[in-house]
Amino acid sequence: MPMFQPPKRVGADLFKGGGDGHVLDLNTAVKDGVLGGVDGGGFGGGVGEKSDLKKMIEGLDLSEVPSVFICPISLEPMQDPVTLCTGQTYERSNILKWFSLGHCTCPTTMQELWDDSVTPNKTLHHLICTWFSQKWFQMKKRLEDVQRRVSELLNTLKKVKGQARIQALKELQQVVVAHATARKTMVNEGGVALISSLLVPLTSHAVGSEVIAILVKLTLDSESKVNLMQPTKISLIGDMLNEGSIETKINCTQLIKTLMEEKDFRSEIVSRHSLLIGLMRLVKDKRHPNGTLPGLSLLQTLSLHKPVMNLIVSIGFVPQLINLLPGLNPNCLELALFILDVLSSLPEGRLALKDCSDTIPNMAWRQSSSL
Known part of the structure; x- marks a missing residue:
């Protein structure tokens, strides 16, 4: 040396x-x-x-x-x-x-x-x-494998039904969650339209929940959002918001929020008793507190649309939100108070606040606990 x-x-x-x-x-x-x-x-x-x-x-x-x-x-x-x-x-x-x-x-x-x-x-x-x-070509090979597998699964979904369809959707959902390339391939190869077409009145919740789990991971264009805002599809989403697993319910709230970002969104699309009742059940579910924040976040967005505001008040949201206040964490509490403030702009909302016996005690308790 x-x-x-x-x-x-x-x-x-x-x-x-x-x-x-x-x-x-x-x-x-x-x-x-x-x-x-x-x-x-x-x-x-x-x-x-x-x-x-x-x-x-x-x-x-x-x-x-x-x-x-x-x-x-x-x-x-x-x-x-x-x-x-x-x-x-x-x-x-x-x-x-x-x-x-x-x-x-x-x-x-x-x-x-x-x-x-x-x-x-x-x-x-x-x-x-x-x-x-070596690393570059390994990555390219993995990406090609992912793209090929997404294409295969999409072709499979065109042909199969029943349990085979559910299994294909489950695998597709796993691939989409794990790989950005899979999400891009889904969009480029018409996968969004294909799986959206599975959301029809007779679709089982097992199929619907997998479809929604995939959709919330994708970047939806305007055409896809308009397609998903069809009354039959919104109705199915509302049913799953009531009866699905906690993961499915949270995915439903995320998908609805995404659809509401579309400029052609019309509030009457979500002015449904079943959808709002499912949303309140999600917010109140003490067994699954991880659903409270996404539920309140969607409710906040919905409350900004006057036709939905009236429906929210009419089905008794105000006293139920008041009763939830003592147990909410700071983020959820902020959302709940915002919603109550918006609803109080309606005469019916102010009356509901006045008639609720827990309004003053719960408001006072939250105020004192924050000091």
Whole structure:
């Protein structure tokens, strides 16, 4: 292994990379057995290759990159590694910037440099390119597998019924939750329209719950939202809000909120007793407190539409919300008080507040507990 040489000349010539001092790079380390038999052959280092490496580094979401690939200055993977006479390797642009600030030392060891050159570390560059290429092609293969599986499941759904349909939907839902590529493929291949077509009056809740679980994970365009706002589909969503599992009920609230964001949304679509009753049951369900916040969040959105406001008051929401106040956490309490405030803008809402015997005690209790 070459020995360190005494400082030679360090100055403006350092930036030229043309010194005659010996440079200890990774090729030397490999030859001397430091890295134990890594092939020293490297990539050509052309412009196209550097561009590809940059694309791979930026495109891969990797949390564990080998530390030898990381520049000590930027703590990012190196694309153009160069080695100093001290044996330390850096990203070329980073070490040149270090030099341009007037430093004549190695950033890692803080030794004064006795050689003014930086040498391309071809072996390390080869290792970096190979490692990222392998990860890149593994990722591409996984994405292709996911896309193919989504296409297969969509084709299966066109052909099967009963339990086979439920199983296909369950697998599709798992894939959609796990992979952004699956969600994109669903949209691009007409999957949204296909699974939405399964929400018909005779659809079982088992099928409907899986369909809704998929829909809430997708980015729905305007056409898809309008399609889902058909009365028969809203009716089925309302039924599942009453009778589905807690997960299905929460998904129903999220889907309805998404539909209400559409500019063509009409409040009469959700002005349904069954839907609002299911929503109140969700908010009041003490066995599943995780449903309270999404339920109140949807109720807040609904309460901003006057036709729905009147219906909310008429079916007795006001006293039930008042009774819930003492047990609500701060986030839920804020929503509940907002809803009560909105409902009190109606004469019927103010009357309901007045007639509820718990209005003053519960309001006073919450006020005192917040002090």
